[in-house]
Amino acid sequence: MTSVAEPRGSALDALEENAKPRTRRSSRGPRPRRRIGDVLLHGYTWLVILWLSLPIWVMIVFSFNNPRGRYNTTWVGFTTKFWSTELFAYQDLTNALVASLWIAVVSTIVTTILGTMVGIALGKYRFRGQGSFNLLLFAVISAPEIVLGAALLSLFTTINTGLGYITILIAHVMFSLAFVAIVVRARVLTLDPSIEDAARDLGASSWTTFRRVTFPMIFPGILSGALLAFVLSIDDYVVTSFTSGNVVTFPLWIYGVSKLGLPPQADVMGTIIFALGLLIALTNGIVSKRRAR
Amino acid sequence: MTEQRVDPALLRGLSGRRIDRRDIFKIAGLGAAVSAAAACGVKGQATGSASQAPDQVQKFWAGKSAGPTVAFANWPLYMDPSHPELKKFTAQTGMAVTYKEVINDDPTWFAKIQPQLAAKKSIGYDLMVMTNGVEFEECIELGFYAPLDHSKMPNYTANAAPKYKNEAFDKGNVYSVPWASGITGIGYNPKYIKTPPTSLEDLLNTAYKGKIGMMSDTQEIGNFGMMATGSNPETSTPDDWKKAADWLTKQRNSGVVRKYYDQDYISALSNGDIWMCMAWSGDIFQQNASAGTNLQFVIPSDGGTLWTDNMTIPITAANPVGAMQLINFFYDPKIAASLAEYINYITPVPASQPIITSDAAAATGEDKAALEQVAKSPLVFPSESDYSKLHYYRDFKTPAEHSQYQAVFNPIVTS
Amino acid sequence: MSGRLRARLIPYLTILPGGLWLVVFFVVPMIAMLSLSLQQGDVVHGFQQTWHWQTYTTAISAYRDQLIRSFQYGLISTVLQIIIAYPIAYWIAFRAGSRKSFYLFLILLPFFVSFVLRTVSWNFILADNGILLGPLKDIHLLPQGYHILATGTAVVGGLTYNYLPFMILPIYVALERVDPRQVEAAYDLYATRISAFRKVILPLSIPGVFAGVVITFVPVSSDYVNAHILGGPTSTMIGNVIQNQYLGTQDYPTASALSFVLMAFLLIGIFAYARALGTEDALEVAAR
Numbered sequence: 001m002t003s004v005a006e007p008r009g010s011a012l013d014a015l016e017e018n019a020k021p022r023t024r025r026s027s028r029g030p031r032p033r034r035r036i037g038d039v040l041l042h043g044y045t046w047l048v049i050l051w052l053s054l055p056i057w058v059m060i061v062f063s064f065n066n067p068r069g070r071y072n073t074t075w076v077g078f079t080t081k082f083w084s085t086e087l088f089a090y091q092d093l094t095n096a097l098v099a100s101l102w103i104a105v106v107s108t109i110v111t112t113i114l115g116t117m118v119g120i121a122l123g124k125y126r127f128r129g130q131g132s133f134n135l136l137l138f139a140v141i142s143a144p145e146i147v148l149g150a151a152l153l154s155l156f157t158t159i160n161t162g163l164g165y166i167t168i169l170i171a172h173v174m175f176s177l178a179f180v181a182i183v184v185r186a187r188v189l190t191l192d193p194s195i196e197d198a199a200r201d202l203g204a205s206s207w208t209t210f211r212r213v214t215f216p217m218i219f220p221g222i223l224s225g226a227l228l229a230f231v232l233s234i235d236d237y238v239v240t241s242f243t244s245g246n247v248v249t250f251p252l253w254i255y256g257v258s259k260l261g262l263p264p265q266a267d268v269m270g271t272i273i274f275a276l277g278l279l280i281a282l283t284n285g286i287v288s289k290r291r292a293r
Numbered sequence: 294m295t296e297q298r299v300d301p302a303l304l305r306g307l308s309g310r311r312i313d314r315r316d317i318f319k320i321a322g323l324g325a326a327v328s329a330a331a332a333c334g335v336k337g338q339a340t341g342s343a344s345q346a347p348d349q350v351q352k353f354w355a356g357k358s359a360g361p362t363v364a365f366a367n368w369p370l371y372m373d374p375s376h377p378e379l380k381k382f383t384a385q386t387g388m389a390v391t392y393k394e395v396i397n398d399d400p401t402w403f404a405k406i407q408p409q410l411a412a413k414k415s416i417g418y419d420l421m422v423m424t425n426g427v428e429f430e431e432c433i434e435l436g437f438y439a440p441l442d443h444s445k446m447p448n449y450t451a452n453a454a455p456k457y458k459n460e461a462f463d464k465g466n467v468y469s470v471p472w473a474s475g476i477t478g479i480g481y482n483p484k485y486i487k488t489p490p491t492s493l494e495d496l497l498n499t500a501y502k503g504k505i506g507m508m509s510d511t512q513e514i515g516n517f518g519m520m521a522t523g524s525n526p527e528t529s530t531p532d533d534w535k536k537a538a539d540w541l542t543k544q545r546n547s548g549v550v551r552k553y554y555d556q557d558y559i560s561a562l563s564n565g566d567i568w569m570c571m572a573w574s575g576d577i578f579q580q581n582a583s584a585g586t587n588l589q590f591v592i593p594s595d596g597g598t599l600w601t602d603n604m605t606i607p608i609t610a611a612n613p614v615g616a617m618q619l620i621n622f623f624y625d626p627k628i629a630a631s632l633a634e635y636i637n638y639i640t641p642v643p644a645s646q647p648i649i650t651s652d653a654a655a656a657t658g659e660d661k662a663a664l665e666q667v668a669k670s671p672l673v674f675p676s677e678s679d680y681s682k683l684h685y686y687r688d689f690k691t692p693a694e695h696s697q698y699q700a701v702f703n704p705i706v707t708s
Numbered sequence: 709m710s711g712r713l714r715a716r717l718i719p720y721l722t723i724l725p726g727g728l729w730l731v732v733f734f735v736v737p738m739i740a741m742l743s744l745s746l747q748q749g750d751v752v753h754g755f756q757q758t759w760h761w762q763t764y765t766t767a768i769s770a771y772r773d774q775l776i777r778s779f780q781y782g783l784i785s786t787v788l789q790i791i792i793a794y795p796i797a798y799w800i801a802f803r804a805g806s807r808k809s810f811y812l813f814l815i816l817l818p819f820f821v822s823f824v825l826r827t828v829s830w831n832f833i834l835a836d837n838g839i840l841l842g843p844l845k846d847i848h849l850l851p852q853g854y855h856i857l858a859t860g861t862a863v864v865g866g867l868t869y870n871y872l873p874f875m876i877l878p879i880y881v882a883l884e885r886v887d888p889r890q891v892e893a894a895y896d897l898y899a900t901r902i903s904a905f906r907k908v909i910l911p912l913s914i915p916g917v918f919a920g921v922v923i924t925f926v927p928v929s930s931d932y933v934n935a936h937i938l939g940g941p942t943s944t945m946i947g948n949v950i951q952n953q954y955l956g957t958q959d960y961p962t963a964s965a966l967s968f969v970l971m972a973f974l975l976i977g978i979f980a981y982a983r984a985l986g987t988e989d990a991l992e993v994a995a996r
Contacts, residue, residue, distance in 0.1 A: 013893060016993045038803060041798065044795055052869070054833065055825070056817075067583045072925045089375065106743055118723050122723070127720065133723065135729055142975055143738075144927065144929075144930030144947065146929065147738075147741070150954055150963065150967065151734075151740065162414060171733070174733045174734055177729060181726065198866045235820070237823070238932075244403075245405065245409075246416065248393065248395055262825070262828060267825070400955050564836070566836045692750040699956075699957050704940070705959065707944050
């Protein structure tokens with residue numbers, strides 16, 4: 001694997017710097033002194049989370065703004081009308097949101113299946129062409145989005161297909177696949193092969209071994225990959241803008257209108273998406289806390 | 294990864310296939326073939342000439358009848374979101390209208406529709422709105438527009454202002470009729486600028502260092518540069534362009550320009566990030582109506598730009614007859630008034646002004662004030678003296694000309 | 709025999725669907741684009757293959773400033789991200805216990821919302837006299853003429869912000885797999901907290917840092933949206949140029965050439981970095 005630690009050297013260092021008597025300790029470190037460091041790190045984490053979500057708070061606040069016209073850039077007054085009666089006033093915006101969700105779900109499913117298969121193949125087996133395939137994955141990830149989009153557009157133009165839902169799906173699956181494959185592969189690499197051997201020794205067929213032993217073990221990796229694929233798809237702008245034809249997804253609509261002024265409905269929908277995600281996170285947190293008990 | 298005994302024959306078979314290199318070579322060969330085909334497929338089709346004989350019009354429209362729906366592609370915020378005008382159209386004709394705000398700028402729109410129109414396929418729309426300019430010219434040259442049958446739009450003939458019946462970029466309105474026009478002038482915030490700007494030279498004022506905004510579109514800044522250096526953009530030569538570029542470079546190097554904006558200058562202007570900028574008339578109007586700001590707009594004495602967003606019918610439209618009826622419908626003064634009340638840009642139908650005035654008289658409160666503003670605004674109904682100061686963009690006869698123009702002005706914006 | 713044959717073929721069969729997808733929709737278009745970069749012509753009259761290599765040299769010399777600037781921004785932003793991300797990844801991996809996924813989710817959450825909405829919100833927050841700079845100017849902590857927007861600082865800030873999760877996640881994954889017994893062994897041998905970190909944890913996390921750099925540096929350097937919304941005339945990146953060439957000027961050969969130049973430089977940079985780290989197979993490490 002990777003480099004192994006050198007306890008001896010560090011012990012010498014420790015003796016040199018600071019000849020304090022040390023008692024046995026757990027991996028958490030000595031209790032009283034280190035608490036401050038822990039607390040600082042904890043606080044730092046929350047600070048960064050706050051910084052990351054700062055624009056979201058602005059968005060939430062502006063979803064309650066009441067501009068008289070189109071531009072929602074200065075605070076005018078409080079209202080909830082964009083949450084209720086006026087929410088679907090912009091038919092195009094609603095359609096765009098639905099389109100994005102639909103595409104993201106389908107793309108995630110396809111990408112997860114294909115990417116998991118690739119990840120397993122690369123992680124479990126040794127075969128010819130493995131190195132080249134790794135290179136290919138690497139190339140897909142390092143290709144800038146604008147290059148991917150333009151290349152796909154020229155392909156679709158050459159073979160004369162119409163641009164639309166299918167081409168967007170193709171594009172999304174293409175660039176998400178590599179990410180999922182790498183995540184799953186990383187997880188597969190950590191598997192202990194002796195467990196699978198044990199299952200086979202006990203008479204399980206390959207398929208059963210996969211279904212009841214391998215799959216549950218790599219499931220967290222698959223789940224992370226799926227989550228990543230979903231986020232990549234629902235928020236993609238650049239590649240989608242090249243391959244969308246007449247279909248308008250949520251990011252495309254937002255970007256197009258943002259130049260003139262985002263209506264409050266856009267902020268409302270963004271808030272709703274955020275709230276849904278928050279709900280999932282909280283549920284997950286509670287569930288895992290329960291499990292830990 | 295358990296070791297397995299492999300049959301030597303199998304091993305021979307497998308080792309015979311160097312999957313890595315040979316396959317990639319094959320792929321490269323295939324790719325070369327594809328791209329050779331691509332080279333053929335990306336051939337442009339410069340067919341149509343600028344004006345078409347009447348029999349061409351006949352040929353296109355012969356035997357066509359109306360379909361059940363009309364698909365309309367437009368820019369954002371060019372129609373009230375509840376589409377009252379479209380509902381009236383459906384009530385009148387029975388045709389439903391699908392309205393999509395998918396056009397954000399001409400180059401991107403053109404890049405989107407070009408592949409399909411070149412392959413003579415439908416783009417999914419029967420009616421679309423494009424600004425006069427490079428892409429508009431290219432569409433005409435490539436034969437992407439259907440010639441309009443003027444006999445099918447009596448409202449246009451009756452109600453359009455004379456100025457909009459013979460524009461330089463589409464003489465005789467063979468392919469297009471205006472949807473709305475706008476003026477590019479100077480917008481400023483009187484909170485920070487005490488002496489109102491009067492000419493383009495005010496955009497060089499170093500007292501406002503870092504507080505001036507310019508547009509990033511090369512046609513827009515090119516026009517301003519040319520008018521500032523005394524040339525008429527519509528008849529300008531490459532030498533005029535170079536002089537204009539020098540003026541713009543001087544402006545850029547003096548540090549007065551904060552940013553070259555796409556269209557998002559309006560929020561920067563309102564919150565004080567910039568104090569003065571190149572602006573479109575309707576944006577200023579709308580921001581004042583939205584947020585109660587007091588931004589001002591002037592047409593510079595040495596010239597402003599007039600541009601027109603035009604309705605056109607793509608050559609592969611599924612329901613061109615329906616599209617023609619829709620065009621005709623929009624030139625009804627009552628409908629034009631309703632549109633202008635929302636859009637707040639220049640309407641091509643002067644007869645809508647008295648209608649807006651009477652709407653204002655009938656309204657109350659906030660709406661009344663807003664409508665009165667629209668009815669009286671020189672930004673929606675400019676005077677003749679205003680028009681005399683305005684110029685169109687430069688028309689390009691060949692793509693080589695366009696490339697030359699871009700090469701002159703692009704470095705100012707992207708650096 | 710057939711069992712062994714099947715076993716031998718399993719990896720190929722498993723990888724086939726995904727692999728085919730990538731070959732058809734990535735490799736082939738890339739080659740088509742490479743070919744396009746050597747052609748000449750225009751949109752109206754079509755492009756002809758002329759093996760015009762000068763397109764590359766012209767493009768590089770014309771846009772050298774933007775290329776250099778993109779890598780500068782990429783480098784600064786990536787370094788900043790490592791500094792910001794590492795402590796968080798560390799805390800979540802070692803101290804968050806059962807609530808690890810909760811915190812990770814919280815970090816990812818803002819990125820469910822469209823990045824345009826986020827960046828536009830930053831426009832509002834960083835306005836010259838907005839809620840951040842305004843009060844600072846009122847108490848004279850900042851000069852009146854100071855502005856963040858329309859400068860390179862805003863662009864780097866936006867880049868760092870928008871791609872941070874790409875750096876946090878790989879580092880977290882690497883740290884999470886550190887065997888606590890190794891750390892405990894270090895403590896048992898009288899290591900201080902800092903030494904244990906420096907000699908045990910840090911080296912084990914380097915693959916994660918490397919993976920983070922790889923999946924961050926590339927999109928950051930080729931980004932154009934941040935420069936577009938938050939930047940000014942002197943902070944244009946190569947991504948802006950490419951986008952402008954494709955969709956504005958429609959100079960497809962130059963745009964394609966610049967795209968390949970960008971990709972080439974990025975790949976070279978990453979492999980050089982991998983060499984510096986002393987890893988044999990960069991991809992093996994990147995996968996971790």
